[in-house]
Amino acid sequence: RKEVEQDPGPFNVPEGATVAFNCTYSNSASQSFFWYRQDCRKEPKLLMSVYSSGNEDGRFTAQLNRASQYISLLIRDSKLSDSATYLCVVNGRNTGGFKTIFGAGTRLFVKA
Amino acid sequence: DTGVSQNPRHKITKRGQNVTFRCDPISEHNRLYWYRQTLGQGPEFLTYFQNEAQLEKSRLLSDRFSAERPKGSFSTLEIQRTEQGDSAMYLCASSLEVQIWGSISGNTIYFGEGSWLTVV
Numbered sequence: 119r120k121e122v123e124q125d126p127g128p129f130n131v132p133e134g135a136t137v138a139f140n141c142t143y144s145n146s147a148s149q150s151f152f153w154y155r156q157d158c159r160k161e162p163k164l165l166m167s168v169y170s171s172g173n174e175d176g177r178f179t180a181q182l183n184r185a186s187q188y189i190s191l192l193i194r195d196s197k198l199s200d201s202a203t204y205l206c207v208v209n210g211r212n213t214g215g216f217k218t219i220f221g222a223g224t225r226l227f228v229k230a
Numbered sequence: 231d232t233g234v235s236q237n238p239r240h241k242i243t244k245r246g247q248n249v250t251f252r253c254d255p256i257s258e259h260n261r262l263y264w265y266r267q268t269l270g271q272g273p274e275f276l277t278y279f280q281n282e283a284q285l286e287k288s289r290l291l292s293d294r295f296s297a298e299r300p301k302g303s304f305s306t307l308e309i310q311r312t313e314q315g316d317s318a319m320y321l322c323a324s325s326l327e328v329q330i331w332g333s334i335s336g337n338t339i340y341f342g343e344g345s346w347l348t349v350v
Contacts, residue, residue, distance in 0.1 A: 122272075152338065161321060161341040162273065205272050207339075217286075218263065218339060220272035 119144055121219045122208050128225035135196045139224050141189040141206030145217070148210035151182055153191045156203045156223065165191075165204070196228045232256060234342035236322050242348045243312055250308045251345045255324030262305050263339065264297055265321040266290065273321055279305060280327070312349045319344040 124141045131137050143151075151168035166173065168180040168189055179192040189206055206221035235254045243249050255262045260281055265273035276295070277287045281302040291297075294312075299305040309316055323339045 159319075161343050164338055164340070167338065218275065218278075220265075220274075222270070222272045 120222075121145060121217075122206055122221040124204075124206050124221035125224045126222075128227055130227045130229060131196055132229055133196055133198060135228075136192065136194045137196055137226065138193075139191045139204050139206075139226075141191075141208075141221055143187050143189070143206075143208040143219075145208065145210060145219075146187060148187075148208045150209040151189050152207040152209070153178075153180060153189075154205040154207055154220075156205055158202075162205055162220075193226075196226075198228050198230060201226055201228045234322055234324050234340055236320075236342035236345045238345060239343065240346045240348075242350060245314060245349055246311055248308060248310045249312055249347060250306055251320055251322075251347075253305045253307070253322030253324075253342060255304070255322070256326075256340060257303075259324035259326045259340075260302075261325045261327050262299055263323040263325075264305070264307050265323065267319045267321055267344070268317075276307075309347070312347075314349045317347055317349045319346050321345075 122143050125139055129137055153165040154162040155165045156162040166175050166180050168182045170182050172181045177194045181190045203223040203225050205223045209218045237252055241249055263278040264276040266276055267273045275288050276291050277297050279299040282299050294310045297307045321341050321344045323341045325339045
């Protein structure tokens with residue numbers, strides 16, 4: 119089992135749609151969580167951190183469920199410019215030392 | 231520009247040659263990471279430094295790979311005797327780790343634009 123698993127995608131949605139991405143992680147000692155966005159052939163860029171209480175940034179909402187070791191990202195009113203790969207990132211210490219692990223990413227295509 | 235910078239941005243090399251990539255992190259960041267990414271995959275952790283100390287190396291990092299951060303500032307990643315399977319984007323990232331009561335806080339990672347390696 120991978121340490122961080124995401125929906126394989128791709129997700130093809132029309133403009134204005136609401137889309138949700140899911141992510142699960144295996145290390146219960148994980149301490150911090152993020153969503154990154156990566157455009158084709160570009161570096162990943164931080165989209166938002168994920169807090170236990172859930173947090174929102176404009177059209178984006180992130181949720182964390184530590185008991186289920188599950189993270190989600192909700193995008194409302196999708197824009198063409200939201201088309202990208204969304205990476206789930208889990209950060210924490212384990213017996214092997216410090217770990218920041220990326221999921222394989224979920225590709226989103228928003229169509230006009 | 232105060233972001234993470236990497237060079238060269240693109241490198242084409244013949245199999246068997248050595249290549250070296252350089253990374254300059256964000257100046258106040260104490261952590262520096264190297265990741266490798268191939269098409270369709272997320273970044274795979276290779277190694278990281280806390281200041282000048284290399285604290286962890288992934289099993290992905292074979293003996294042909296070596297990374298240094300001699301003065302706790304810039305870092306180099308060298309690949310010796312390159313193989314076609316080494317073709318990938320090599321990403322450097324940095325962060326500022328702040329420990330509060332034993333817990334990691336504010337450990338957001340910022341990436342450079344990556345160094346693309348093609349081994350022919």
